Amino acid sequence: MELRQLQYFLAVSEELNFSRAAERLRMTQPPLSLQIQNLEKELGFPLFNRNHRLVELTDAGQVFADEIRKLFDQLHRAIEHSGSVHRGEKGKLTIGFVGSATYDILPRVLREFRRLYPDVLVHLLELSTPAxxxxxxxxxxxIGVLRPPIHDDNLCTEIxxxxxxxxxxxxxxxLAVQPNVSLADLAPYPFVMLSRKTWAGLYDEVLAFCNPIIQQEAFEFQTVIGLVAAGLGIAVVPQSAMNLHTKDVAYLDMRSQLPEASMGISWRRTDASPLVQAFVRFAQDNMPS
Structure with missing residues (x-):
């Protein structure tokens, strides 16, 4: 049994006229009649009652027509669903993210991505960059939403x-009341540092910029800011962290004397998933810089 035979059968069942069905199918009547006869022979029962004046479905033919329509509807849905997955419009995407991304770019980006791709199930895992x-x-x-630099030839990374x-x-x-603060002014004061295990790039840059006295280390920026608020030291943090503990912490703009903080996305170089590629394109076009 061939798919085209079923298509021919449905056309005849809807037209109840072999000539009109053949015209609709853009073929001549004799081969259409032959295909229907072959289908009936394969099924083992007649689909149509025929005479010179009338073509009508048998009871079995009516049931068969109803079931074949359901089959074609399911086939159409399968094609549509598969096409959506291929275009990256459906499926499941698991995204890792560093904690600081939750008060930086992640909420805005995910909100917009989910609006544009409502049929994509997004699963989030909070992990450090190395993890x-x-x-x-x-x-x-x-996908990883993480802190560069990433030195791994097997991963693609986009800032x-x-x-x-x-x-x-x-x-x-x-320092909070000092009008102009320089790197030299930081020397006497202890620092609270985000652990190198969490963000090696920033840790190394801060050490290179001001060679700080490290009083305490923490694994999350929220903890770093909390320790600053408690008076344990000062800290270099991304500008995006300025909404944390604003009552107890002052944030000083040192006029480009401090390093910049970058956020990146990484994915496997060998991953050809349309859904991953769709998110990458979206991130490149829509993540604020």
Whole structure:
């Protein structure tokens, strides 16, 4: 039994006229009649009652027509669904992200992505940058929203956001009231540092910029800012962290004396998934820089 035979059968069942069905199918009547006869022979029962004046479905033919329509509807849905997956419009996407992305670019980007791709199920995992790299290799996540630099030839990485860093100090700190703060002014004061395990790039840059006295390290920026608010030290943080502990922490713009903070997305170089590629294109076009 061939798909085209079923298409021929449906045309005749709807027209109840072999001549009109043949015209609709852009073929001549004799081969159409032959195909219907072959189909009936294969099925083992007649589909039509025929005479010179009338063509009508048998009871079995009516049931068969109803079921074949359901089959073609399902086939159409399968084609549409598969096409949507191929275009990256449906499916599941697992995204790893660093904690600081939640008060930076992630909420805006995900909100817009989910609006444009409502049939994509997005699963989020909060992981440090090193943990995301491992998860990408283990295929536990499809996309990583992380902090560069990423030195891995098996991963593609795109920088999608770059913001300046600012100096976070307790509200009552002497630097908070100093009109112009330079790197040299930071030397006497202890620092609270985001752990190198969390963000090696920023850690190394801060050490290179001002060789700080490190009082305490933490794994999350929220903890860093909390420790600054508690008076344990000062800290270099991305500008996007300025909405944290604003009552207890002052954020000083040091006029480009501090490093910049970049956010990137990474994915497996060998991953040809249309859904991954769709997110990458979206991120490149829509993530704020």
């Amino acid at each position: 995301q790299m491992v998860a990408l290799h283990e295929e536990e996540i499809d 999608v956001s770059t913001v300046p860093c600012v100096l976070a100090v307790p509200k009552q700190h002497p």
